[in-house]
Amino acid sequence: MRNGLKPELIERVLGGKPKYTLDELEKKFPPRDLPEGAFVTRFAPSPTGFMHIGGLYQVLINSKLAQQTGGVFMLRIEDTDTKREVKDAVQIIIDSLDAFGLKYNNVPEYGPYYQSQRKDVYHSVAADLLAKGLAYPCFLTAVEMEEIRARQNAAGFPTGIYSEFARDRDLTEEEIIAHLDKGEVPSIRLYSMGNPEQRIFCKDAVRGSISFPENNEDLVLIKSNDGLPTYHFAHLCDDHFMRTTHVVRGAEWLSSLPLHYQLFRMMGWTPPLYIHTSTLDKLDAETGKQRKLSKRHDPESNVANLLADGWPTNAVLEYLFNIIASGYEEAKLKGAVKSIWDYEFRPKKIPMSGALFDMKKLEWWAKENIATLPVPELVKSVIAWAQKYGDSMHAAQISDVEYLTSVLSIERDNPKRIRKDFITWKQTLSEVAYFWDDLFVANTEFEFNKDALNEFLSTFDINDDKDTWWNKIVAIATKLGVKNGDVAMNLRVALTGRTNTPDLYSIMQVMGDKRVKQRVGSIIK
Numbered sequence: 001m002r003n004g005l006k007p008e009l010i011e012r013v014l015g016g017k018p019k020y021t022l023d024e025l026e027k028k029f030p031p032r033d034l035p036e037g038a039f040v041t042r043f044a045p046s047p048t049g050f051m052h053i054g055g056l057y058q059v060l061i062n063s064k065l066a067q068q069t070g071g072v073f074m075l076r077i078e079d080t081d082t083k084r085e086v087k088d089a090v091q092i093i094i095d096s097l098d099a100f101g102l103k104y105n106n107v108p109e110y111g112p113y114y115q116s117q118r119k120d121v122y123h124s125v126a127a128d129l130l131a132k133g134l135a136y137p138c139f140l141t142a143v144e145m146e147e148i149r150a151r152q153n154a155a156g157f158p159t160g161i162y163s164e165f166a167r168d169r170d171l172t173e174e175e176i177i178a179h180l181d182k183g184e185v186p187s188i189r190l191y192s193m194g195n196p197e198q199r200i201f202c203k204d205a206v207r208g209s210i211s212f213p214e215n216n217e218d219l220v221l222i223k224s225n226d227g228l229p230t231y232h233f234a235h236l237c238d239d240h241f242m243r244t245t246h247v248v249r250g251a252e253w254l255s256s257l258p259l260h261y262q263l264f265r266m267m268g269w270t271p272p273l274y275i276h277t278s279t280l281d282k283l284d285a286e287t288g289k290q291r292k293l294s295k296r297h298d299p300e301s302n303v304a305n306l307l308a309d310g311w312p313t314n315a316v317l318e319y320l321f322n323i324i325a326s327g328y329e330e331a332k333l334k335g336a337v338k339s340i341w342d343y344e345f346r347p348k349k350i351p352m353s354g355a356l357f358d359m360k361k362l363e364w365w366a367k368e369n370i371a372t373l374p375v376p377e378l379v380k381s382v383i384a385w386a387q388k389y390g391d392s393m394h395a396a397q398i399s400d401v402e403y404l405t406s407v408l409s410i411e412r413d414n415p416k417r418i419r420k421d422f423i424t425w426k427q428t429l430s431e432v433a434y435f436w437d438d439l440f441v442a443n444t445e446f447e448f449n450k451d452a453l454n455e456f457l458s459t460f461d462i463n464d465d466k467d468t469w470w471n472k473i474v475a476i477a478t479k480l481g482v483k484n485g486d487v488a489m490n491l492r493v494a495l496t497g498r499t500n501t502p503d504l505y506s507i508m509q510v511m512g513d514k515r516v517k518q519r520v521g522s523i524i525k
């Protein structure tokens with residue numbers, strides 16, 4: 001510890017009188033009134049203008065932990081890096097959570113939820129540390145820090161501001177005043193008393209107890225350029241006063257854990273339970289090796305792309321959830337649970353490394369998901385997607401809701417035989433595009449048996465029931481000496497342009513008399 005600063009000097013150092021004492025902050029943000037065992041979790045993104053699928057994965061873990069314990073999940077915007085700020089970045093985050101129906105509960109009592117609006121809190125805590133000699137103003141300039149770094153590199157020392165390199169660690173009040181009188185604005189640094197020869201034991205709820213060398217770096221708590229906190233200090237203040245019980249964050253923060261434990265201990269506060277999650281990986285198509293999903297190279301890592309491509313949000317959530325809770329798939333298939341929200345998972349099961357995000361597997365979840373939707377919901381989802389992301393062709397497909405509904409009703413009446421060829425809303429529309437004359441592409445490769453089509457037209461009656469219709473096909477085949485299937489195939493390709501479709505009779509019923517005759521007729525011509 002060093003000598004604490006007097007209140008007048010703290011005021012000068014911080015550029016204003018601290019608004020609260022620690023006691024006042026404790027009262028202002030009292031422990032939450034929640035049932036025992038309730039988790040308070042948060043998603044705390046820095047607004048970068050991009051919502052990574054890994055972010056959604058974290059949101060899901062956080063919101064699920066809160067939901068299944070009767071707790072609270074909040075969204076905190078970590079916008080303290082004013083240099084990195086991107087326009088609309090926060091809206092992108094909010095919209096993504098919204099699109100996936102992931103709700104957060106930012107009750108005003110513990111807000112504000114933008115770190116840039118919580119300066120009063122950070123400065124009040126910093127003032128307390130300055131008064132206790134646990135922090136100090138540091139007047140090192142960027143150039144001076146660069147020199148220190150160069151010296152450390154040359155000597156083979158770890159870089160950073162610590163012990164003898166921490167020039168301003170023990171400045172006297174007079175020296176501090178002299179700097180301030182020259183108009184210098186300090187950063188506030190931790191007065192670290194850690195000794196790297198000793199180890200600190202930290203806890204990760206999944207990894208268990210991990211020991212690290214103690215931290216001896218005098219890390220910046222409050223930055224000099226804008227008076228905003230660093231991530232570390234904001235984490236300390238916010239997760240304490242927002243009464244977070246569980247911090248779920250990326251494994252890249254694991255190495256900061258000893259520092260965070262040090263900060264919580266210094267304050268005499270109980271640290272939250274930490275869960276450091278694995279990155280989401282993929283198998284690299286070229287090397288076959290597993291690697292992190294990259295924001296730059298993997299379009300599927302961008303949640304906005306998944307939405308624009310029309311992946312059912314529920315399927316994405318179910319798939320991500322199954323990564324966290326591998327028993328979910330079986331429970332769902334057995335019908336033991338209806339959705340991820342009924343399945344209780346254990347945080348201990350969250351994978352610590354190598355979590356794989358595989359588009360093929362997502363496809364499976366999507367097909368299963370769409371197959372369970374009642375037709376009106378399927379239609380609603382497809383329309384909602386097309387309105388938001390579709391082009392003029394999609395607009396044409398959704399313009400007649402009744403026709404679209406009949407098209408999408410094909411092979412959905414028998415629960416044992418529901419078609420499973422729909423994957424995304426976008427692909428669903430393109431899969432059935434042949435139902436619309438403007439989108440239908442006639443098959444020019446297929447060698448039609450025009451006699452068979454001629455015969456078909458001469459006996460076709462849209463009012464025939466399925467048996468009558470089929471008997472007519474059989475009769476044509478017999479007459480021409482071909483297989484029944486050949487006649488049906490000719491008809492199928494003539495009507496749809498494809499050799500593989502759902503039930504042909506149903507297709508014709510939906511297309512209607514005029515369209516059937518016109519398509520078959522145009523081939524015979």
Ligand code: GLU
Nearest residue numbers: 044045046078235248249
């Ligand atoms: N803003 C930090 C990040 O985006 C949050 C880490 C945390 O959840 O504490 O990585």
